Amino acid sequence: MRLAAAIASLVLLAACDTGTEERDAVASTRTVQRGYVPVPPGTVARGASAQAAALAPPGPERTPALLARGEDRFKAFCTPCHGVSGRGDGPVVSRGFVPPPSYHEERLRALTPEQIVQVITQGRGRMFSYADRVLPEERWEIAHYVKELQARGTGASSGQEGAKP
Ligand code: HEC
Secondary structure: OHHHHHHHHHHHHHOOOHHHHHHHHHHHHHHHOOOOOOOOOOOOOOOHHHHHHHHOOOOOOOOHHHHHHHHHHHHHHOHHHHOOOOOOOOHHHHOOOOOOOOOOOHHHHOOOHHHHHHHHHHOEOOEOOOOOOOOHHHHHHHHHHHHHHHHHOOOOOOOOOOOOO
16 A cells, blocks of 8 residues: 555656755755754763773873884874974965974973873864864873873984984
8 A cells, every 4th residue: 555655656656847846855954954953951972981091191101012002093193284393384384274382392282191181172272173073092192102202302303403312
């Protein structure tokens, strides 16, 4: 019976002129729209406490494996602007994006891994948040890798490029 009804409506649809088809498309879009439902007070988003726990300092222990993952994630997410050695000279900057400060500036050398995790989570100034792209554990991996870059001291633009340990 349902099949017969479906076929009948298909036949009817096929008979419609273009104007009617357009109205159909609009009507079907409307059915997908939902009214705004405010989040009930006291509600905790699913996974929020696990996320908070993963972001709590001091974070995971710094190991060679963690640094390797951090390097990989850093290259994927941060080098477009900050550059491979963190000097703020990534390809996006060469196309006109506002250059970030070098990680090798004294003020940024003083950042703790926790503060770097915070910048990734919340953004800072003209840098937007990466919370929707970089997982909490990856933020620690990246933060430790940034500290590693700073420790290597490869970023001084004043000719200390060869001064790697
Ligand atoms: C789209 C370009 C862009 C990307 C990608 C980007 N940043 Fe930034 N970042 C900036 C800019 C611009 C600033 C300077 C922000 C300001 O002070 O207005 C900045 C600043 C920073 C700072 C310094 C914050 C301070 O205290 O001044 C840190 C640390 C940082 N970024 C880390 C990261 C990490 C880690 C990633 C990768 C997850 C990343 N950024 C990806 C553009 C970017």
